[in-house]
Amino acid sequence: MTHDTEPGTTDVVRDLTTSENTKGIQSFAEILHTPLPKHPPFFMDVTLRDGNQALRKPWNLDQKETIFKQLIKLGVQGIEVGFASSNDQEFEACNYLSSIAPENVVISSLSRAVEKEIDISWKAIQNAPKPRIHIVYPISAFTIENVLKTSPTKVLERIFQSVAYAKSLVGVRGEVQFSGEHFGDALENLDFAVEAFQTALNAGADVVNLPNTVERYRPWLFVSMVRAVTNALPKDTKISIHTHNDLGMATATTVESYFSGAIQLETALNGLGERAGNTNTYEVAIALHNCGVSVPLNFSAIYETSRLVSYLSDVPIYEKAPLIGEDVISHRSGIHQDGVAKTRHLEKGAYRAFDAGLIGRPEGDRIEFTSQSGKSAVFCILRDSGEDITLEQAGDLQPILKKISEESGKGELTLDEIKLEWNKIKAISYKTNQA
Template sequence: MEKNRIHIFDTTLRDGEQVPGCKLNTREKVKIAKKLEFLGVDVIEAGFPISSPGDYKSVQEICKSVSNTTVVCALSRAVEKDIEIAGIALKYAKLPRIHTGIGTSHCHIHYKFNSTQEKIIERAIHAVKYAKKYVEDVEFYAEDAGRTENEFLAKICENVIKYGATVINIPDTTGYCLPKEYGCKIRFLKENVKGIHKIILSTHCHNDLGLATANSLAGIMNGAEQVECTINGIGERAGNTSLEEIVMIIKQNSHLNLFTHINTKLISSMSHLVSKCTGMKVQANKAIVGMNAFSHSSGIHQDGIIKKRETYESINPEDVGIDKSSIILTARSGRAALAYRYKKLGFFLKKNSLDLVYSIFLKYADEKKEITDMELKKILKKANVNHKKNNKVLKNHHTNDRRINVL
């Protein structure tokens, strides 16, 4: 069966930057944008030009810096001035897109706009028509689509398609939906909106309940062709769908018959760059890019990893740009891990010697979070055991994984 391409729309520089204390200057934004292009994203949402002179300048400079293979997108509200400024900011883009839209849920229509569904449809149509004066590629977002009745959502989608929208974004703005509900919403639109086959249907999910990636996955499994996401999952409140998570889910699950153009080997370096520039540290247990994602401290897990990586890792760390798995020595570690680390240092311990060293190691490990190579040498000296020293590190005969080296 032929695989379907999923477009990756990266909004790190727009939605991701909306995190408090996460301000990026133009130089940093251009640097990240160039790296995103190299990563292989299809669309870079460069900013919200009308929000500040700095954002306007950043969008302009990104347009000049990005080549003709990546779409550069600018956000606007369904307001003429917003759209006009976005259009001007995109002047130098080779592939420009204006991303405009309006809230569609009862909550937004009634409380935010003090309006009616009919007037919201009129504003949506006008925004798309006005944006088409500046660019051919117009993406419409139905803000708070997650809490919008499907029938009204289908109606507004059909109208903006009629007036030239090329992409329609279905945001779960408050992270409200369950995956089944969000998937069914996407399927409903695919089956009930006239002209839906002419446009790209996009997901944009927030992580308020920890379901952003799951909802995006449900969306593409039900017909969405684009995922809007951020590096490290940063974004408003609890964040957005994590680019690295959705991309690796697609890569690891071939039965989904989906693919992206992302060069996954650049994911780790991309994560580090965004973390450094934004000042947003990546939590240690973050999937794919957290410092513990490929680290093992449990004795049972360590023994399995040493024998064959796949026993406790479903992802090869090399696939995301990490050289190797890590065996971390703690009080939970077993003899196999201790022997493995000593072998890496060039020391071969026989069973009796290993038992003695291990008993001393446990006393050290109970007092410290992690045992370093320097401390391992101290333990060996304290044990005063006979050991064979060989500085030549050989390939482990238990595994074909060259990343795990032992004596």
């Protein structure tokens, strides 16, 4: 069986796909004992820049400060506070937030590869304890030809000049990050992308960022590109990942990129960002945690953060949103409820992907009764409310409640409705015993 690579795939990807990824599926035991990356993940938050610029009503300074302070509470290691050169309001926000930044948090401003704009970025964030200028410039063949309308040689010249200039401003106190915009589209010219990143490093860049600016393909393809670039650059290169969620796979892409060599993970609160949004901070954090990675975030602040961001952005949280959605801890199927009931006391639940208490949610597994529910649901709901009921009694009550749910058309029954029927059964039982 052969594995054909995509048309236009460069040698660096072809070498990768014909070696490491074609050795066959590992045994479960081998997977469990696969060494974790030696480097802890570095969370670079882009909510105040990428997230904010996509809002119908961008945040004012007070709102940005509120989000900024919540990010500090959450424990992110870096914050991109804005795009200082884009307008006066952004400059003011970048400048102010830099002045109140903690000693241990990297503060970044985005800039195009233009000296005048780099100057503005530096002026805005230079008072931060750990300032960083973030320069972005396209590197995919498609964008170079159709948007920049220039040559690859000119692109490399611009990258070197802009990064070197930024480095001359930040000196030894600050950092420079270079992002190769549309890296995810650079499959056909990946060798050039490697050259572009190496050029940035030669000019003094401290971090190179590989963005999936528009998500078009399966995660494996992007992750293969990340691994190829990581292998091609010097071993001490600090690789960053910035993925968008156009096809709904940004979390998977970011998590697997971390396991493929990325150190810095650019994410956004509530997954805010252009179009379908950026990688969601919470999903990446808990996925890594579940895989045994030591994640340097304050998990207990996740739930409150999600509510705050939703309120300030006026973007509601989908009830099925992973981790933070209202419905993700609910169980209504009889089979699921039985599994939940039998594993509630265990660290790992039959149908529990995460511990709600870990992220600051006020409640754990929630069992609710509908026509799809079984006796375990009745038993747990009433027991949790303080009722003394046996599993056998719950089995007698279940068909009664199921019929009410179906015939009323209401679906889910409230605790009061369930108790009403339970009290009827208890009354009948009492009269029978008295007779």
